[in-house]
Each structure stands twice: as structure tokens, then as C-alpha cells.
Amino acid sequence: MSRATTKSDLIKAANEQFEKMWKLIESMTEEKQTAIFNFGEDFNRKEAHWVRDKNLRDVLVHLYEWHQLLLNWVESNQRGETRPFLPEEYNWKTYGQMNVEFWNKHQSTPYEDSKKMLCSSHKQVMDIIEKFTNEELFEKKYFDWTGTSTLGAYCVSATSSHYDWAIKKIKAHIRTCRKSS
Helix, strand or coil: CCCCCCHHHHHHHHHHHHHHHHHHHHHHCHHHHEEEECCCCCCCCCCCHHHHCCCCHHHHHHHCCCCCCHHHHHHHHHHCCCCCCCCCCCCCCHHHHHHHHHHHHCCCCCHHHHHHHHHHHHHHHHHHHCCEEEEEEEECCHHHCCCCHHHHHHHHHHHHHHHHHHHHHHHHHHHHHHHCH
């Protein structure tokens, strides 16, 4: 799927990927939804998230927290409170530690709550996207607080691209559940 470059494509891709992710989740039994991830002995992916996220709840709260980053960033800057997308103690080289902090923060969050939180935050993100014009979302430097990127690019990253990331993890979990059955 190509990266959205218009408001209508952004909305369509975000909603389609979100629905695709939920259909995958709903295709699993409750036992598989709450199982610890076990991608197998020969699993050799190096990215930190493959080790960090231990279950579906971890994936869902990760998505939720990135929604919160987007929502807080947009709302603050719209109020005239200039702030960066990432909290000030992080940058694009160190945000992995922020993801670990999100993980730590939610270790006592029940799985059912993580589903509700993500559904709610997805709706909030989609509502905020709806408020912007195509130009506001995809014209470079339309807002000075987006730097050299576009607001739409941040929205894509927090929605459809991130949902695609989650879908890959969920599919890997489903495959290993099938192998062990």
C-alpha cells in the first residue's frame, strides 16, 4: 500500500488498516488474544519491538500511546503552545527508550482496557484529521511546528503505517499459534 498524500487517502488508509487489524484480532480465540508471544526459536528479527512487546496488549497500548503523542502535539500547537512531537527528553535517535517507558507504564493495563483505549484514541485521531484541510495536512511547512515534514505525514505514521506494523506482529503471532496447535 502506498503512503497517503491526500486527506481522503489518509482517512481511507487509516480506517482500512485499523479494520484489518481488528479483523485479525477478532479471528483469534480469546486464549490466543491474551497469549504471550512466542515467535519460535529460529525467529531472527533484530528490531527492539520484537523483544519488547510480549503480547497483544503491549501492541495495542503502543498504538494508543502514539495516538496520544499525536493528539497532544496537535492540540498544544493549535493552542499556540509550541512543542515538539516527541517529549523533550527524546529525539528520533532515542525514542526507543520512550517506547520502553510506554511498555512499562502499561504492564498492569488489562487487555480488555487496551482494546477500549485504542478504539477510543483511533476515533479521536480520526476526528482531529477531519478538522484539517488537505492543504493543512499535506502542504510542506503549512504549519511551522511540523518542521520540514507535513502534518499528514505524522498522521500517516501514527495510523495506517503503525497499524501495518501491528498487523505484521499479529500475523506472526497467529502463524506461531497455528504451528504450536
